[in-house]
Amino acid sequence: MTDKGEGMYPSPAEQAANTEVFITSELYARVPRKVDYRREKAALQDLAARMAGCPDELLPRLVDLALETTGAVTGGLSLYDEASTPGAFRWRFLRGLLEPFDGGLAPRDYSPCGITLDQRAPVLAQNPEKVYDWLVEAGLSLPEVLLVPLYVGSDSPLGTLWVVADSNGYFDGEHARVLTEFASFVDIPLRMVRSEQHLRQTLDEQEMLTREMNHRIQNLFAMTHSLVRMSARHAGSASELADTLLGRLGALQRAHGRVRSGFASSQAAPSGSDLEDLIRDIMEPHEAKSGPARCALSGTPLVCGPRSATALALIFHELATNAAKYGALSTEVGRVAIDWREEGERLFLRWTENGGPRIEGSPERSGFGATLVLNSVTRQLGGSLRHDWRPSGLVLQMELPIAALAQ
Template sequence: MSSFRTWAHGLDEIRFQPEAKKLSHEFLSSLLENVPLAICVTVGPEHHYAFANRIFRSALALSGNLIGKTLREALGSRYTDQTQGPRQSVLETGQPVQITNVLCGPGATQETTFWDITFLPVRDADDRISGVLSLGVDVTLRVSATLEADRQTQEGIINSKRLALAVEATELGLWEWIAETGMIYWSDRQREIFGISAEEPLTHELWVSSLHPDDRDWVVAKVSSLTDPASMGKLQIEYRIVRPDGDLRWISSRGRMLYETVNGRLQAARLLGTILDITERRTNEEARRLLAKELDHRVKNLFAMANAMVSMTARTAASPEEMATALHGRLQALARAHELIRPALAEEHPHEGETTIAAIIETILAPHRDLSLPGRILMECAPITVGARSATSLTLVLHELATNASKYGALSVSDGYLIIACWQEGDTTFLVWQEKGGPCIEGPPASKGFGSQLARKSVTDQLEGEISYDWQREGLRVELHIPITHLSQ
């Protein structure tokens, strides 16, 4: 723009350097009028128009002759500090000023546009600043693209927050595996489920080592099969993991392999999905299965015990009346014994309060006592307190032993008898169940019945104790070792 030396009040009054005199005014007017820039020249402190080309006039919807008018007269309220300040600065300092993304909204008939504007000083023949040249570039597309990108980014942030909240609410862990690089991503929740710290590097080997040994081979094979597009890429499995602290967890994993075409063939690209800790659900399901089996087992035992009590009562009763009275009493005792184990069977809260081992044994064995044979059940038990929660677990064990004794052991014959002793040593409670005089035992049973499995589970899981069976020829001997701290709970 060094060719411009002074601007008056019209294009015809522009002065040129000597070497530019050969340019006609018409040529210059046509050139400035049609360049793809919004060009405006103002002079004086009031900023009177000296020149405004077609693009400038169109952008601001200005019509008629602008020459001589001030910017404020032509623009009115649209002449704001955003452009007024830079113009004034150029007049005062002679330094160019650039502003970007200037909003231009001329009215309802034209669309809003955005401009980058550069303000340059115009000097007269004495090199004094006499006006301002403004050059505007239409950047509407750029601004619109930026605004749309910002909108999408903001929308993406909001959606990410929504997803994060939804995932957090469902307690899902998120994971991803990139086939080409082998890179693995686990969310914080996934690391928490697996017991892996945020600093520990993630590798395929780490994941494999976390799998339960009994599940490892088939889980790895299932996941590996997803690299074949013929597998359809869908993953839906439940398996066990072992955390570094030894804790076992059940997890449900759902995922999808994404494929891409390379050299005309589909190949695995990304595997991503979720995991959910379902340990509590699987535990509850197992408990319900055990409960169903236990209920079936108990019903069968009740019939067997009722039959045994009828037979035992018939052997000793002198008359039908005496038999009815004795049988009624024994059935009532059986009901009381069943009431003790009902909370555990029904998954209810145990009875409130404390009891003793001796009281539990008395209640459990009351239906099996033969009044005519007072020495049939011998008990020597120290006064050891049992907490409300542990009472149901211990009752289940003793009830199972009593039931088996009445069906197959010492209490199933008239000459058999039972000795029970319990005492305390240090931090451990000992209980010995010894049967004598029953049917001869040739050895341990060929298979463990459900009742025996339930008794062992009650001792080891609920009471954190130990139970052992000694199948002696003259009768079964069972020993229980239970920590006092767990027995008192």
């Protein structure tokens, strides 16, 4: 089966106006068949049993019972495929002569099924291949087709249930009534299945969020313990220890604030933080209250995951703290430029200081802050780090794997 391009076939209204093909009014002009209510009741009981015990068998059994109760020679379901472009119906659970076409597609706006959904009522079509050339291309000739709409709830179209007779003038109003009863009956279990699927998905997401939150809390406790222990080792006084710890914990807090919004959304994991926003948050306390900006940022948009955002927050906090103590941010005219670019699977990030005290060479020894930056880059993010102690100021270059930043 093939599909014409959108706009290349008659509108649904023009198709439905073809009284040679669409003969729904004849359904109620024909003498109705003798009703076998016992058989109809047994069919509904069968569907109820499937609903309770084997819900996955409900739709195929619906097709089987539709053929049994109407005496049609073939039939099936056309289920609306929302993912297709343009919209289309997928043939499912076909029985009889059309069974080889199971899984095929039919255009939403160029098919009897589309007309049925638009009219939200039974439709009778006679030799629809006279209008729909994709039926001709498939070698199909359908003397008479009776279709009824399938809905999940009142506004969510699922598709259509249809049966085919091997001669014209076969179907009548009682056939349409029985199929409508069947279609209405399965609406309830289909809604239950969808509700159950939605509930299961919600519970799975909540469980994943709980695991993720527990994991992050454990990481924060471990990192806080390490910060306290290492900061105490290098602090000269209680006041210095308090200031150092407050600064580092503040960086962690800002990083956590950047990613925690993902927990309030419907996503199964935190959405992450934009790299530029994260750096700007860390550098903001070092900006002058007035005058030109002291920190210039430039780079392509990049989203960092919770783990990498925490590491980056500590890295830039330490760099900013050192710059404020000894480097460019320790003078009124000093400036820091931070830029980054992506090349393949790597991110190249550069920190450049200018306007601070003249640098005579690399430091003779490194403190805990430098060790924290090195470990964060190499161990946590799997990257590399290079310092260039220029007379005009420190230039630090990081190379980081993009994959690690997504974590």
